Amino acid sequence: MAARGRAIAARSGSGPFANLLAPGRLGPLELPNRVLLPAMDMNLCDDGVITTGEIQHYTARAAGGAAMVITGSSAVAFPHGATTRNQPGLSDDRFIPGLRALADSVHRVGGRLCIQLCHHGKTSAVDTAEDRPLLVPSAPTDTLDLSALQDNTMDELMKLAAPSKAKSPTYDVADEQAIAWAIDQFASAAARCREAGADAVEVHAAHGYLLSAFLSAGYNHRDDEWGGTIERRARLTCEVLAAVRAAVGPDMAVSVRVNAHEYGLADGLRADEIAIAAPLFVAAGADAIHVSANAHNPFADFTEGPLPSRVGQYREFARTVKAAVDVPVIAVGRLLPETAEEMLGAGECDFVSMGRQQLADPDLVAKLRDGRRASVRPCINCYVCVEQNFFEGTPRCAVNPALGHEDLAAIVPAAASRHVVVVGGGPGGMETARLAAERGHRVTLVERADRLGGTAWFSQLTTPANAPLVDWLTHEITRLGVDVRLGTTASVADVAAMRPDVVVVATGAVRGRPDVPGAHLDHVYTGDGLRDLITGGAGGAGSQRSLVERVALGVGRTLRLTERPDRIRELSKRWMPIGPQVVVLGGGLVGLELAEFLAERGRAVTVLEPGPALGLQMAMPRRWSAVRRATDHGVALVRNAEVVEITATEVRYRVGDDELRVAATDVVVAGEVSAGHPLADELRAAGxxxxxxxxxxEVGYIDGAVHSAWRVARAI
Ligand SMILES: Cc1cc2nc3c(=O)[nH]c(=O)nc-3n(C[C@H](O)[C@H](O)[C@H](O)COP(=O)(O)OP(=O)(O)OC[C@H]3O[C@@H](n4cnc5c(N)ncnc54)[C@H](O)[C@@H]3O)c2cc1C
Ligand SMILES: Cc1cc2nc3c(=O)[nH]c(=O)nc-3n(C[C@H](O)[C@H](O)[C@H](O)COP(=O)(O)O)c2cc1C
Ligand code: SF4
Known part of the structure; x- marks a missing residue:
C-alpha cells in the first residue's frame, strides 16, 4: 500500500508558488496541485441529506482550484454518533443520491471529492438529545471547566444547549460488540461513498471523536487489547482503515486525519506517538496522513486546536509525522500560501489543507495560479465562521458574505453604470467601492484621513490579523480604478459637487464618553476614537488624542514609523507614552484587545465592564481565548462594574453594593460606541x-461593515 503513496510526482514549474501548484499523487489519485479543502461542516443538510447549498459550496471551491475538496464530517451511523442532523448522513442508501449529485457536480468542474467519515463519540449531541448513551473507550474521568461560559448571553447558552436538548450525557463504554458495530458502520459508509462516485474518503480519527478518543491515552484508559500502548490504542483506527479499504477497493484514496497534539489534556496525544501509529495506519490501508491537532476543552483552548490562531502552528507536527512514513502527509493549521509553499519546498509535507482561507476566498488556487496573490481575499482569523458550528448553524464569514450562499457569489454587472460616491474609507466604504466598481459603476471614495482602512487600520496595532484585509481592499479598489480622494472631509456641498447618482455613507461609529464626573479629564482617552487620529486630532474628542493614537503617534512619529503598524507594535514594547496604571472602561472586543496590548507592554491594566459578560462582540472561541489571555497577562477583569467618578489619580466604581477604587495614570474609554450618520441625514434632506x-x-465591526456594504453594493 505504501508504494502507491510513494509515487509522488516530481515537483515542477517556477514562480512564487511552484511547489504549491505542482501536481501530486495521493494514493491512486493524480491531483493537479497540493492544496486541499479540509473538512468544514456547512450544516446545510436536511436530516442528513445533501442539499443544493452543500453542493454549491463544495463545487465553488473545486472550481476555484482546490485539488480535492473534503466534505464536513459525515456521520457513518447517522443519526447515531452524529453531532447534528444538519450534517451529511452515510448510514443508509437514501443518502446516496445526494452524495452522487455532489460528486457529479464537483467532477463537472474538474475537482475531486473526498467524504469525511466520522463517529462523533463523546460529542454526539444527537445521541444525547435522543436519549442514547455516548460511545466512548472509557468513562470520562473529569468534567470540563465551563467558566468561560460566563461570558455568553442567555440566548447563546440556550443555542449551545439546543443540539443535545439541554440533556446531560450518559456514556456507553464500548464493548467488543459495539467496536465491531462501529467498524462495520465505517465500512458500510465508505461503500456508499464509493457507490456515489466519490474519489476518496477520509477516516476522521482526530478532534476528540470516537477514533481519536481511542487513540489518546488521555481518554482511553482501557487495559484490554484496545488500550494501553499507542499500538493498542491505534488498533481501532487500523481496523477501521482496513475495513474501509476492503469496502472501497484500490481505486479510491483513503486518508486518515489524526491529532498530533491535544492541548490542555494530561496524557494527550503527541506527535511522537502519531509517528509510531502512522506506519500502522499505512499498513492498514491509508494512502495519506492528515496531521491536525485538538484541544481537550473547547471552551478554553479552541483557538489552539482544532482551529489554531498562530500561522503554521502545527508545522512541527507535520514534519515529525512526515519523517515516519513514506505516504503523503497533509499539513493544516492556519497556513498562508507562503508558509505552505515553504513547507512543501522543505519536504515537511506533501499536501496542505487550507480551510478558513478557502472559506474566505473560494478562488484561492486559481488566483495563485494566475499570479494574483494580492487579490486573494484574506481570512482574518476572527472565528466568526466556526462560532455557528457551536449552534449547529451554517458558517458565516466576516469577509466573504457569500459563504453559505454561493448562489449569490457571482458578480452581476450593473444594468447601467452609475456614479457612486462613497464617504469613508474603512472596511465598509472600501468593500462598497470594491463591489460597486466590480459591477461596472464609476466610484469615487472620499476619506478624510491620509490613508485608507479607517478604524481597521488602527485595529492592526492590537490585532495584526486584520492587516491583510486592509491591504487587500486597498489593492482591489486601486486595481479597479476607484477614484480615491484622501485627506478630504466630505460635506453635503462637496458631495453635491461630485454629482453622484448614489451616495454611500460609511463614516464609522460615533464615540462618546461616560456620563460621570471626570470623564473629560486630560488623561481620559477614547480608546477607539480613531477618527481623531486620522484627521490629526480634530473631531468629537476635541484636542485629546485617543489612546491608540497616542501610541501610534508617540512611537510612530518619534521613530518615523506612522505608516507601519507592525513596527509600532514591536517598538511600543520598548516604549510608549502611557503611564503604568491603565483603566479600560468597557470590556467588549476593543477593550479586551487593548487590555492585552497594554498588559503585554508592562502596564497594570484593569478592565471595568458595565455588563455581566466580556467580549460579546467577538465570536465565541476568540472571546473565550481573549478573556483567558488577558487574565494570563495579569489584567484585572471586573464585570458588572458601574463607574462612579474619574479623578486625576483613580477611578471609583461600584459592583453591586460594594464601592471600589483603582489607581489610574490613564483611562481609556473603550465602550460608548454607537451608530450615527448625521451626514447621511443631511444628504437625504438635500435630495x-x-x-x-x-x-x-449599525455597530457590527468588520463583519457587519463588510456584510452591509456587500448588500448595498449588490443592489445599486
Ligand atoms: C483597537 C481596535 C481594535 C479593533 N479590532 C477589531 C477586530 O479585531 N475585529 C473587528 O471586527 N473589529 C475591530 N475593531 C473595530 C473595527 O475596526 C470597526 O468596527 C470597523 O473598522 C468599522 O468599519 P467602518 O467602515 O464602518 O468604519 P471605520 O473603519 O470607522 O471607517 C470610517 C471612515 O470614515 C471616515 N470619515 C468619517 N467621516 C468622514 C467624512 N465626513 N468625510 C470623509 N471621511 C470620513 C473616517 O476617517 C474613517 O476612515 C477594532 C477597533 C479598534 C479601535
Ligand atoms: C467552520 C468550520 C468547520 C469545521 N468542521 C470540521 C469537520 O467537520 N471536520 C474536521 O476534521 N475539521 C473541521 N474543521 C477544522 C478544519 O478542517 C481545519 O483543520 C481547521 O480549520 C484549521 O485549518 P485552517 O486554519 O486552514 O482553517 C472545521 C473548521 C471550520 C472553520
Ligand atoms: S469568518 Fe473569519 S476566521 Fe472564518 S474564514 Fe472568515 S475571516 Fe476567516
Whole structure:
C-alpha cells in the first residue's frame, strides 16, 4: 500500500508558488496541485441529506482550484454518533443520491471529492438529545471547566444547549460488540461513498471523536487489547482503515486525519506517538496522513486546536509525522500560501489543507495560479465562521458574505453604470467601492484621513490579523480604478459637487464618553476614537488624542514609523507614552484587545465592564481565548462594574453594593460606541439617494461593515 503513496510526482514549474501548484499523487489519485479543502461542516443538510447549498459550496471551491475538496464530517451511523442532523448522513442508501449529485457536480468542474467519515463519540449531541448513551473507550474521568461560559448571553447558552436538548450525557463504554458495530458502520459508509462516485474518503480519527478518543491515552484508559500502548490504542483506527479499504477497493484514496497534539489534556496525544501509529495506519490501508491537532476543552483552548490562531502552528507536527512514513502527509493549521509553499519546498509535507482561507476566498488556487496573490481575499482569523458550528448553524464569514450562499457569489454587472460616491474609507466604504466598481459603476471614495482602512487600520496595532484585509481592499479598489480622494472631509456641498447618482455613507461609529464626573479629564482617552487620529486630532474628542493614537503617534512619529503598524507594535514594547496604571472602561472586543496590548507592554491594566459578560462582540472561541489571555497577562477583569467618578489619580466604581477604587495614570474609554450618520441625514434632506453601511448604520465591526456594504453594493 505504501508504494502507491510513494509515487509522488516530481515537483515542477517556477514562480512564487511552484511547489504549491505542482501536481501530486495521493494514493491512486493524480491531483493537479497540493492544496486541499479540509473538512468544514456547512450544516446545510436536511436530516442528513445533501442539499443544493452543500453542493454549491463544495463545487465553488473545486472550481476555484482546490485539488480535492473534503466534505464536513459525515456521520457513518447517522443519526447515531452524529453531532447534528444538519450534517451529511452515510448510514443508509437514501443518502446516496445526494452524495452522487455532489460528486457529479464537483467532477463537472474538474475537482475531486473526498467524504469525511466520522463517529462523533463523546460529542454526539444527537445521541444525547435522543436519549442514547455516548460511545466512548472509557468513562470520562473529569468534567470540563465551563467558566468561560460566563461570558455568553442567555440566548447563546440556550443555542449551545439546543443540539443535545439541554440533556446531560450518559456514556456507553464500548464493548467488543459495539467496536465491531462501529467498524462495520465505517465500512458500510465508505461503500456508499464509493457507490456515489466519490474519489476518496477520509477516516476522521482526530478532534476528540470516537477514533481519536481511542487513540489518546488521555481518554482511553482501557487495559484490554484496545488500550494501553499507542499500538493498542491505534488498533481501532487500523481496523477501521482496513475495513474501509476492503469496502472501497484500490481505486479510491483513503486518508486518515489524526491529532498530533491535544492541548490542555494530561496524557494527550503527541506527535511522537502519531509517528509510531502512522506506519500502522499505512499498513492498514491509508494512502495519506492528515496531521491536525485538538484541544481537550473547547471552551478554553479552541483557538489552539482544532482551529489554531498562530500561522503554521502545527508545522512541527507535520514534519515529525512526515519523517515516519513514506505516504503523503497533509499539513493544516492556519497556513498562508507562503508558509505552505515553504513547507512543501522543505519536504515537511506533501499536501496542505487550507480551510478558513478557502472559506474566505473560494478562488484561492486559481488566483495563485494566475499570479494574483494580492487579490486573494484574506481570512482574518476572527472565528466568526466556526462560532455557528457551536449552534449547529451554517458558517458565516466576516469577509466573504457569500459563504453559505454561493448562489449569490457571482458578480452581476450593473444594468447601467452609475456614479457612486462613497464617504469613508474603512472596511465598509472600501468593500462598497470594491463591489460597486466590480459591477461596472464609476466610484469615487472620499476619506478624510491620509490613508485608507479607517478604524481597521488602527485595529492592526492590537490585532495584526486584520492587516491583510486592509491591504487587500486597498489593492482591489486601486486595481479597479476607484477614484480615491484622501485627506478630504466630505460635506453635503462637496458631495453635491461630485454629482453622484448614489451616495454611500460609511463614516464609522460615533464615540462618546461616560456620563460621570471626570470623564473629560486630560488623561481620559477614547480608546477607539480613531477618527481623531486620522484627521490629526480634530473631531468629537476635541484636542485629546485617543489612546491608540497616542501610541501610534508617540512611537510612530518619534521613530518615523506612522505608516507601519507592525513596527509600532514591536517598538511600543520598548516604549510608549502611557503611564503604568491603565483603566479600560468597557470590556467588549476593543477593550479586551487593548487590555492585552497594554498588559503585554508592562502596564497594570484593569478592565471595568458595565455588563455581566466580556467580549460579546467577538465570536465565541476568540472571546473565550481573549478573556483567558488577558487574565494570563495579569489584567484585572471586573464585570458588572458601574463607574462612579474619574479623578486625576483613580477611578471609583461600584459592583453591586460594594464601592471600589483603582489607581489610574490613564483611562481609556473603550465602550460608548454607537451608530450615527448625521451626514447621511443631511444628504437625504438635500435630495440625494443615500445608503448607510458599516458602523455608521449599525455597530457590527468588520463583519457587519463588510456584510452591509456587500448588500448595498449588490443592489445599486
Ligand atoms: C483597537 C481596535 C481594535 C479593533 N479590532 C477589531 C477586530 O479585531 N475585529 C473587528 O471586527 N473589529 C475591530 N475593531 C473595530 C473595527 O475596526 C470597526 O468596527 C470597523 O473598522 C468599522 O468599519 P467602518 O467602515 O464602518 O468604519 P471605520 O473603519 O470607522 O471607517 C470610517 C471612515 O470614515 C471616515 N470619515 C468619517 N467621516 C468622514 C467624512 N465626513 N468625510 C470623509 N471621511 C470620513 C473616517 O476617517 C474613517 O476612515 C477594532 C477597533 C479598534 C479601535
Ligand atoms: C467552520 C468550520 C468547520 C469545521 N468542521 C470540521 C469537520 O467537520 N471536520 C474536521 O476534521 N475539521 C473541521 N474543521 C477544522 C478544519 O478542517 C481545519 O483543520 C481547521 O480549520 C484549521 O485549518 P485552517 O486554519 O486552514 O482553517 C472545521 C473548521 C471550520 C472553520
Ligand atoms: S469568518 Fe473569519 S476566521 Fe472564518 S474564514 Fe472568515 S475571516 Fe476567516
Amino acid at each position: 440625494h439617494t443615500v445608503e448607510v453601511v458599516g458602523d455608521a448604520g
